[in-house]
Amino acid sequence: MTRLKHYRVKPDAPFRLADIDPGETPFLPAEEHHQRESLELLADELDHWQNLLHAEGRRKLLLVLQGTDTSGKDGTIRWVFSRTSPLGVRVAAFKAPTDEERAHDFLWRCHAVVPRAGEIAVWNRSHYEDVLVPWVEGWIGKAELRRRYAQINDFERLLAETGTVLVKCMLHIDKEEQRKRLQARLDDPSKHWKFSMGDLAARQKWDAYQQAYEHAIAATSTAHAPWYIVPANHKNHRNLMIARLLIKVLRDMKISLAPANPAYAGLKVQ
Amino acid sequence: MTRLKHYRVKPDAPFRLADIDPGETPFLPAEEHHQRESLELLADELDHWQNLLHAEGRRKLLLVLQGTDTSGKDGTIRWVFSRTSPLGVRVAAFKAPTDEERAHDFLWRCHAVVPRAGEIAVWNRSHYEDVLVPWVEGWIGKAELRRRYAQINDFERLLAETGTVLVKCMLHIDKEEQRKRLQARLDDPSKHWKFSMGDLAARQKWDAYQQAYEHAIAATSTAHAPWYIVPANHKNHRNLMIARLLIKVLRDMKISLAPANPAYAGLKVQ
Structure with missing residues (x-):
């Protein structure tokens, strides 16, 4: 379990995304049937913790999933929360902002879907899109980028101070792995619905996006809202690591149920 | 499978809730280990159909769960969608309306959480609370009640005509079963969080609520949004019947995936 710490990005320390190999599998059992069993056990355990969180009805958990196209955000949600x-789990997927969303500040649509007491919210993409895309596309400059980092840190501090535990994961794959996954979507007509030509356009800017991720993560990995880099070339590894991480976080919350209500003692229902 | 029809409330036919025994278990295998296995198989099958619905990305499914306190709405969601x-599943729980909700028409908060394309929405209580509670409490008269039934039917027709398949289930338990379940919550301090004194107040009006249900269901079971009465004294029966019903509905939707996109043929990712 201590190994999770290794993948947490420390605040105020130099951070290089390239230092973490997307092909690493430290949380993966060697045998494939063990991988499946482990994931099922962890998924069941996660359900147990989610029940407790729901029964406590006080605090919240927010899991932010970021990563390039095909990095496995949907797959993570499917398997970790199987x-x-x-x-007690609410998924929000953030796409390109609508006109209505664009007419507000970039945190508006995010604030609307933060988890409520007792809930786990999972964000499939997030407010981080608004520092990654505009920066890479050249729509904002350095000053605005820094301002947004600070706004994000303030927003996340508000959430943390009002009872939300935040866990942010970057699903880290390499360029060759993305090529394979995009190609697989093209080669299988039943997967065409998952593909868009925009995926290829974004792929052209792979290096710029990797740099934008590195920069954003370094600026926003805080004590109250840490980033974890999840080696994600191997799908089972990605799922197992994130399930373990969530269970560790929930354990550390030391959830305690409300005490018995003395007013109910001896009450008989007629 | 044909037996499901027996529990569907026919439009424009006399309907008496008392004709259906809450203790019936027509969908329950005799042996307990078979019950568990069946439910797991059905829950897996439901996941399969939900995936298809999501991949199709066009139509929606709305499951409305109604029933008195302790009738098992939470438990149904927990087990059927385990x-x-x-x-691809979004749960909305409707509590007593907030001031903000009360400042709008009663369908406003419901419309906000209808399922989006490809989604299943499950409503834990629903717009039907607004014909049950105000009627039993005497806040509205007959004319307003009828107006609301018509508004509900219009609203549900809109949803149906725009791609939503509606399934409405009343979880039908009897008064003695409710007594046992409330008492169990009182006797187990770890379940006190589920109990409120308001549950006892509502129980005092058991007969009035049963009549209100019967009346509302008769007025709003339509071809495009049918009600099913689910015998729910036995929890496994309730779960199995609803899982079967949903699978049947999804099968009948004849979901077909989008055809392959010819523009993608032979495309190679660089």
Whole structure:
């Protein structure tokens, strides 16, 4: 479990994304049937913790998933939460902003879907899109970028101070892995619905996006909202690592249920 | 499978809630280990259908769950969707309306959380609270009640005509079963968080609520948004019947995936 720490980006320390190999699999059992079993056990355990969080009804958990196209955000949600009741988990997917969203500040649509008491929210992409895309596309300059980092840190501090535990994961794959996954989507007609030509355009800017991620993560990995770099070339590894991470975070929350209500003692229902 | 029809409330036919025994278990295998296996198989199958619905990305499914306190709305969601990814299932729980909600028409908060294309939405209570509670409490008269039924039918027709398949289930338990369940919550301090004194107040009006349900269901079970009465004294039966019902509905939708995109043929990712 201590190894998770290695993948947490330390605030105020130099950080290079390239130092972490996307092909690493430190949380993966060697045998494939063990991988499946482990994931099922962890998914069940996660459901247990989510129940407790829901019963406590006080604090919240926010999991932010970021990563390039095909890095496995959907797959992570599918597998890590395969046994968790949708009662207590709410997924929000952030696409290119609508006109209505664009007419507000960039945190407006995010604030609207933060988890409520007792809930886990999972964000498939997030407010980080608004520092990655505009920077790479050249729509904003350095001063605005820094201002947004500070706004993000303030926003996340508000959430943390009001009972939300934040976990931010970057699903880290390499360029060759993305090529394979995009090609697989093209080669299988039943997967065409997952593909868009925009994916290829973004791929042209791979290096710029990697740099933007590195820069944004370094600026926003804080004690109250840390970033984790998840080696994600191997899908089972990605799922197992994130499941472990969430369970560790939930354990550390030391969730305690409300005490018995003395007013109910001895009450008989007629 | 044909037996499901028996529990569907026919439009324009006399309907008496008392004709259906809450203790019936027509969808329950005799042996308990078979019950568990069946439910797991059905939950897995439901996940399969939900994936297809998501991939189709066109139509929507709305499951409305209504029933008295302790009738098992939460439990249904927990078990029926135990294997379904939260990616494609969104749960909305309707409580007593807030001031903001009260400042709008009663369908406003519901319309805001209808399922989007490819999604299953599950409503834990619903717009039906606004014909049940105000009627039983005497806040509205007959004319307003009828107006609301018509507004509900219009709203549901809009949803149906714009690609939403609606399934409405009343979880049908009897008064003695409710007594046991409330008592169990009182007797187990770890369940006190689920209990409120308001539950006892509502129980005092059991008969009035049963009549209000019967009346509302008769007035709003339509071809495009049918009500099903689910015998729910037995929890496994309730879960199995609803899982079967949803699978049948999804099968009948004849979901077909988007055809391959010819523009993608032979494309190579660089």
